[in-house]
Amino acid sequence: MEWMMIAVGGGMGAALRYIAQQVMIHLGKASHWATAFVNLAGSFLIGAASAKGIESGSLHFLFVIGMLGAFTTFSTFAFDIVKLIDKKQWWIAFFYITLNLVGGISAFWLGWIL
Amino acid sequence: MIVGENDVGNLMQVFLGGMIGSVLRYAIQLYTGSSAMLWIVNIIGSFILGSLNGYFEKKESKFKLFFTTGMLGAFTTFSSFTQQWFRELQEHFLSGIIYAVCMTFLCFTAAFMGYLWNRGNRKWNG
Numbered sequence: 001m002e003w004m005m006i007a008v009g010g011g012m013g014a015a016l017r018y019i020a021q022q023v024m025i026h027l028g029k030a031s032h033w034a035t036a037f038v039n040l041a042g043s044f045l046i047g048a049a050s051a052k053g054i055e056s057g058s059l060h061f062l063f064v065i066g067m068l069g070a071f072t073t074f075s076t077f078a079f080d081i082v083k084l085i086d087k088k089q090w091w092i093a094f095f096y097i098t099l100n101l102v103g104g105i106s107a108f109w110l111g112w113i114l
Numbered sequence: 115m116i117v118g119e120n121d122v123g124n125l126m127q128v129f130l131g132g133m134i135g136s137v138l139r140y141a142i143q144l145y146t147g148s149s150a151m152l153w154i155v156n157i158i159g160s161f162i163l164g165s166l167n168g169y170f171e172k173k174e175s176k177f178k179l180f181f182t183t184g185m186l187g188a189f190t191t192f193s194s195f196t197q198q199w200f201r202e203l204q205e206h207f208l209s210g211i212i213y214a215v216c217m218t219f220l221c222f223t224a225a226f227m228g229y230l231w232n233r234g235n236r237k238w239n240g
Contacts, residue, residue, distance in 0.1 A: 006140050007133040014132020014188045015125055021183070022121075042193040050197060065140055070132045070188030074156040074195060075163035078221035082164060082229055100192070101214055105203070108196040 002061045009066020017071050032080035035073065036099050042072035043104040047111025124179050131184015139189050152195055153217070159190035160221040164228030172234045190221075 017038045024034035046068050054060050077100055084093035143151040163186040170178050195217065203210030 006136050010136025010188050011129040011133040014184050015129045018128040039192040043196040046193040046197050068193040069191040070136045072192035073187040074192050075159040075186045075190035078160040078225040079163050081222050082226045104196045108200050
């Protein structure tokens with residue numbers, strides 16, 4: 001049963017991330033800002049889930065491992081950096097990395113204390 | 115935003131890819147534990163995503179979204195990484211910083227190498 005929940009949560013998380021990217025493109029912004037958004041929002045939510053002690057059970061599989069795991073992404077984050085450096089946008093690359101890392105850990109902490 | 119037939123197909127691809135990527139990630143977590151799992155899925159996933167993005171520049175595919183945004187996007191994860199990073203920082207601040215820098219650097223390098231090896235002859239600008 002846990003596999004089923006992870007699969008459904010994962011499908012939903014990935015679909016939501018794709019929608020976030022499409023919205024960002026629709027707004028005329030680069031899709032990597034959507035990656036930063038999902039990583040920060042997902043970090044905030046997993047921080048809240050950790051504080052609530054959701055460490056096992058169906059909610060853990062569906063929401064934490066499945067949905068938040070798939071909603072956030074490290075590979076797209078890493079590849080966004082490759083693209084930015086390829087375009088020689090060094091300062092944006094630096095800002096983007098800082099935003100994801102410092103923003104991500106801050107968002108986690110915020111979710112954790114709230 | 116106008117939702118067309120294509121959008122539904124794209125969303126379906128991402129959904130199915132996301133299901134598979136998440137299940138694979140959990141399978142690895144069961145074998146290795148969640149701490150080692152993060153290194154494995156994020157580095158390997160970044161390498162494969164870089165490779166596929168390079169490859170799809172040469173050769174168009176109808177199923178690009180299934181593999182890239184869906185499967186690899188979901189296989190790798192940022193939320194569990196920040197959770198683990200928070201634990202590392204609580205234990206030891208400096209090694210916590212090194213943890214995050216190493217993860218980011220290794221995943222970037224993996225994506226970069228995969229991309230360069232598979233994108234054909236176009237010159238690297240960076």
